Amino acid sequence: MTLVSPLGDSVNHQTKKPQGHSLWHDARLRLQRNKLAMFGLLFLICLVVIALLTPWIAPYNYDSQNLALGASPPSSKHWFGTDTLGRDQLTRVLFGSRISLMVGFIATSVALIIGVLWGTIAGFSGGKVDAIMMRIVDILYALPFAIFIILLTVIFGRSLLLLFLAIGAVEWMTMARIMRGQTLAIKRQEYVEAALTMGLSRWQIIRRYLIPNALGPIIVYTTLTIPSVILLESFLSFLGLGIQPPQSSWGSLISAGGETMEEYPWLLIFPGITLALTLFSLNFLGDGLRDALDPQSAKD
Amino acid sequence: MLNVINLSISFYTRNGVTQAVKDLSFSVKKGETLAIVGESGSGKSVSCQTIVGLVPSPPAKVESGAVEWQNSDLLQQNEAQLRRIRGKKISMIFQDPMTSLNPNMRIGTQIVEALLEHSDAGPAQAKQRAIEALKEVGIENAEQRFKAFPHQFSGGMRQRVMIAMALVTQPDIVIADEPTTALDVTIQAQILELLAGLQKKHQLAIIFISHDLAVVRNIADHVIVMKSGTVVESGSPQQLFEQPKHPYTKKLIDAIPSGAKPQSRDSHAENLIEIKNLSTHFHTRHGAFWKPVKSVTVAADNINISLKKGEILGLVGESGSGKSTLGRSIVRLVKPSKGEIRFAGKNLLQLSPRQMQAIRPHIQMVFQDPYASLNPRMTVYDALAEPVCLHTSIGKAELPGYIAKLLDDVGMPEAAQNKYPHEFSGGQRQRIAIARALACSPQVIIADEPVSALDVTIQEQILALLLKLNAQRGISILFISHDLSVVRYLCDRVAVMEKGRIVEINACEQVFRQPAHAYTKSLLAAIP
Numbered sequence: 001m002t003l004v005s006p007l008g009d010s011v012n013h014q015t016k017k018p019q020g021h022s023l024w025h026d027a028r029l030r031l032q033r034n035k036l037a038m039f040g041l042l043f044l045i046c047l048v049v050i051a052l053l054t055p056w057i058a059p060y061n062y063d064s065q066n067l068a069l070g071a072s073p074p075s076s077k078h079w080f081g082t083d084t085l086g087r088d089q090l091t092r093v094l095f096g097s098r099i100s101l102m103v104g105f106i107a108t109s110v111a112l113i114i115g116v117l118w119g120t121i122a123g124f125s126g127g128k129v130d131a132i133m134m135r136i137v138d139i140l141y142a143l144p145f146a147i148f149i150i151l152l153t154v155i156f157g158r159s160l161l162l163l164f165l166a167i168g169a170v171e172w173m174t175m176a177r178i179m180r181g182q183t184l185a186i187k188r189q190e191y192v193e194a195a196l197t198m199g200l201s202r203w204q205i206i207r208r209y210l211i212p213n214a215l216g217p218i219i220v221y222t223t224l225t226i227p228s229v230i231l232l233e234s235f236l237s238f239l240g241l242g243i244q245p246p247q248s249s250w251g252s253l254i255s256a257g258g259e260t261m262e263e264y265p266w267l268l269i270f271p272g273i274t275l276a277l278t279l280f281s282l283n284f285l286g287d288g289l290r291d292a293l294d295p296q297s298a299k300d
Numbered sequence: 301m302l303n304v305i306n307l308s309i310s311f312y313t314r315n316g317v318t319q320a321v322k323d324l325s326f327s328v329k330k331g332e333t334l335a336i337v338g339e340s341g342s343g344k345s346v347s348c349q350t351i352v353g354l355v356p357s358p359p360a361k362v363e364s365g366a367v368e369w370q371n372s373d374l375l376q377q378n379e380a381q382l383r384r385i386r387g388k389k390i391s392m393i394f395q396d397p398m399t400s401l402n403p404n405m406r407i408g409t410q411i412v413e414a415l416l417e418h419s420d421a422g423p424a425q426a427k428q429r430a431i432e433a434l435k436e437v438g439i440e441n442a443e444q445r446f447k448a449f450p451h452q453f454s455g456g457m458r459q460r461v462m463i464a465m466a467l468v469t470q471p472d473i474v475i476a477d478e479p480t481t482a483l484d485v486t487i488q489a490q491i492l493e494l495l496a497g498l499q500k501k502h503q504l505a506i507i508f509i510s511h512d513l514a515v516v517r518n519i520a521d522h523v524i525v526m527k528s529g530t531v532v533e534s535g536s537p538q539q540l541f542e543q544p545k546h547p548y549t550k551k552l553i554d555a556i557p558s559g560a561k562p563q564s565r566d567s568h569a570e571n572l573i574e575i576k577n578l579s580t581h582f583h584t585r586h587g588a589f590w591k592p593v594k595s596v597t598v599a600a601d602n603i604n605i606s607l608k609k610g611e612i613l614g615l616v617g618e619s620g621s622g623k624s625t626l627g628r629s630i631v632r633l634v635k636p637s638k639g640e641i642r643f644a645g646k647n648l649l650q651l652s653p654r655q656m657q658a659i660r661p662h663i664q665m666v667f668q669d670p671y672a673s674l675n676p677r678m679t680v681y682d683a684l685a686e687p688v689c690l691h692t693s694i695g696k697a698e699l700p701g702y703i704a705k706l707l708d709d710v711g712m713p714e715a716a717q718n719k720y721p722h723e724f725s726g727g728q729r730q731r732i733a734i735a736r737a738l739a740c741s742p743q744v745i746i747a748d749e750p751v752s753a754l755d756v757t758i759q760e761q762i763l764a765l766l767l768k769l770n771a772q773r774g775i776s777i778l779f780i781s782h783d784l785s786v787v788r789y790l791c792d793r794v795a796v797m798e799k800g801r802i803v804e805i806n807a808c809e810q811v812f813r814q815p816a817h818a819y820t821k822s823l824l825a826a827i828p
Contacts, residue, residue: 191675
């Protein structure tokens, strides 16, 4: 993938094949011209590749302890230092990225898909359907989150799958509310009425008119959701749902590092930096996507 | 009184420098009305906003010129000095009174605020003067209405409030930027009359900005015609209308729809759409949900009307008369309460959604606002391909050719298909919207105020396009409009609506020459 696509390339494309000239195609070209967003994307891709390869490239085993070593600062043998039990911090960050990225992306996708569909259907249908769907959201909102999670753990026991479900079950509600608000505004636009008189089905209108025009706030909220989900995971792990030591995640490493911050700062710094870089990349990419998907934003 | 001398304004943007106004000079005297006429983008609003320092700079920059007023140059004043002049000595009236009044503030408070800022009146005195000002612009029960919010007024009443607010500080000059463009013709006539009366009383100088030469003709003492930032012609309205010198002025005058449609149609053609006893009620619930208060608005009341094959039927009335509701009932965007709409032997109101889908390609709609009626995230090609793929058997291979032909039919270049709606002007967008309506070769087009958002020269082009489509393809058009001169130019028959009822329906010329109903007469009298 090239970082900057030459302008001539897109011009040729236009004259050759008008069919491929859709919103998504244009968005890709525009995204490719946004260097910051491409940097973010590249960083995220590298991170995912490294996370996938971790079992083979990690310098140590994630649960091998060296109590004699204890907590040692970064060195040539242990780049990120070791924790109080003498476990290599780099290895733990690498293994942690597998959990954190998986939680971040899967739970957010679950929230995104349910939330967007729920909000769009409620907003577009209006009337009783809308009232019932949104009251369900209100009721779920009112349930205390921690009690809800503990109940889930009691009933189903702990598993990674349940972790995704629990997070998804919380995050989609805000998404649904945002999407419903957007839908209510967009469905009064004349172009949606024009689509109705053209005889498009409801599903076609939702897919081609409502969702593309509501993407801006949704993308921004998504990029905000991923980091909050990653941190939420550490809270859930603390409650006993999700992962347990010696497994690690960024959230759990950071909360553990926070406790020993004064004596062993490297235990907090390295997972902190990794998380921060990921969030930066996500925000750059999110902003880039939002601009790229809006044909009215500046042309280049 | 106010002299503008060689004013030049440019906009500096990333895409380069645009000269918005070139060497503009004019002067206004006490008690005189100067009209500045031009299309959107001609620089008429920008130059007047510059006088009171309302143009954001950057991107705008005054390149040269001076605005002389009371022995000083307004362009050299700083913001604090300008604020003392703006609103006190020079007031503005804007086009849309809904957006230029603060919706969260009682109108009385807004007027009093202007007074407290600009005069030494105390709160009690200010309130008194505000109420007087409201009375002066013809608002009844001014004491009670003083406490009302802007949304509780109709469009015309809001514009009156706006005028009261502009005049309460006793300014010398009023700049009115398209003050009647958003209003119905009868309301427009009232507002123009009000302005003229107030001008006489207070010896105001008025700068009246408009795109509509017809409006300007009766009220201006002097007219400036602007095009792309330069003055192409100026003079008294009589001079301008009787002996226009510049070709652009001629074009503007010719574009005012006048006269009637030449050929008369066979009135025995068969009925394409028949509407029988149609009533539409809107039910609204308000109040708390455990104690709802139900109210009913009658938008259409027992309407009987038919659209003949190949005819253009005009539907006129003021806003709120139910004319849009009637048009939208036919395409089932609103659900009528009772009655029949018959098309091709079927009652459209009894069809299932699936059966209705089969009818939809034959009845298409063109909307008022070309900025809102196209999906901003779809290219023109996709927007046009959508109905074609949905309703016709045209295959993928023939599609590009078909769409190029559609664009050609509405006078757009083929290259337009890869662009997005925002890259076009209002008139071009309306052409695209018409192309979309034509995409599945409909028998009927319902056009809901299709030209009222457009400049007068563009308006003429769109009307000519509609006439051409009607003549060549034999498409019947239900043309909904509040503009009687446009209707006279375009339509074979006219139906006049008032408060949900059709009060008169007849051949176009008949209605204009010998209006039968009092309401029709009042509409005709209000044409500027």
